[in-house]
Amino acid sequence: MPTYTIDGITFDLARTYLDVSGVEWVWSGRWNGAGEPLMKTTSGFLPLPDVYWWHGPLIAVPEPVTGEQIRAVLSADFLASQAAGYVEPLEVWAARALGGAA
Template identity: 45%
Template sequence: MNTTFVHEGIEFDLTLIYADTTGVEWNWTGEQINGVPLMAQKEAPPGCDTPWKFTDLYWELGPLIAISSRPTVAQYRAAVDPDYAATVAAGYVEARIAAAVAPGLAVGHLPPSPLGQTGFRRFIRSLQKGGA
């Protein structure tokens, strides 16, 4: 059975879920009428479970936007770091990243705190009085 449908020169993969312009998600029922696929709401409220012909759905609530499934954790890790297992085995952790990126930074490089280690309420009172 063919799992693609061409409408107005656009090829639609019927194995995907599609969202209409109102955000409702639709999937193919696996049925066709005169070569036109029937689409049903993914989570239809009571009374709204009648399938629509793809062409009617496209014209009434389109365009339809394909929704891809979310990547798995393994796919995400492979995209970020193709050799994730070796990276973990080598002990590559955030502390080592920070040491490699900014080894010379220390507390002294920051400007002094306006709180002066005296507390937030005292700082606010000093603003209300117009100075320290």
């Protein structure tokens, strides 16, 4: 994971960033002569410090949440709710809501 630090802020160059006007910036995989990462957008390339100072603050685009992560969170919440007695067993619900048919 390549990173670059400006003013004490470390940027993960594998991430996509949005500037204040909503333009996306991604690392091109290249460095300029000063050792700065070249960021690209549809209109061209700029070194990351220039993007940061002229177009910042930069906001990392959130990474997508996977189905596995969602299931893990929901399962943990459900199991905790069931253990605390907030969720009734299927049989009890079926008896109450469906007249016993599960």
